[in-house]
Amino acid sequence: MPLPKDNMLFGFEPKLTQEQRTYVDSIFDNQLTIVNARSGTGKTTLAVACARIIGKPLVYIFAPVEENRMGFRPGGQSEKEREYLQPLKDALLEINENPSQSIYDEDNPEAMKSGKHWVYPRSHIFARGTNIKDSTVIISESQNFTKGELRKVLTRIHDSCTVILEGHVAQCDLAEPATSGFKPYIEHFRPKKYAQVCELNWNFRGSLANDADEIE
Secondary structure, eight states: OOOOTTSGGGGTGGGOOHHHHHHHHHHHHOSEEEEEEOTTSSHHHHHHHHHHHHOSOEEEEEOOTTHHHHTTSSSOHHHHHGGGOHHHHHHHHHTTOOHHHHBOOTTOHHHHHHTOOOEEEEEGGGGTTOOBOSSEEEEOSGGGSBHHHHHHHHTTBOTTOEEEEEEOTTOOOSSSGGGBSHHHHHHHHTTOTTEEEEEEOOOTTOHHHHHHTTOO
């Protein structure tokens, strides 16, 4: 069930900077929001908060940089992906959601019995052959997707979805940063009527974190 938009965004609304307000408004007003945001700017927390208010299932897609090793690691899909979900878990806690109940986890039968899960994490590796409908989709750390990987995910998303493509062009972990598809897709979608490109620049962790981000 969607939550009322006038719930003050779980208490964040009065504290939003103008950049953050533009970002939040875009998520509610556009099919696609692309946010080029530094670490610590609240991009994931605000995206998850908006997803909870929208009320559709949340599909959280991430890119494991060690893709070639993931398929050979022991355990099921949930176990293999768990280490990449900390930003999602932190965001859920910020809006008073219990990650162990909210996140679909095939290895947690008690949570599955409760029926409270509404968040479905998956790496792009497991997205092949899927259709994503009637969902809010967060594509996390998009600077770590190649152009082909982003194409693979985006071409599986129906118009019934709200999409947040988040990342930062200066924080690419790919062995060859030039292969990142994030910046090309920013420019590709910038003129589209259903899309908006936003930027977040202030790291709320404090002055040290902001100063550290200024070095080239």
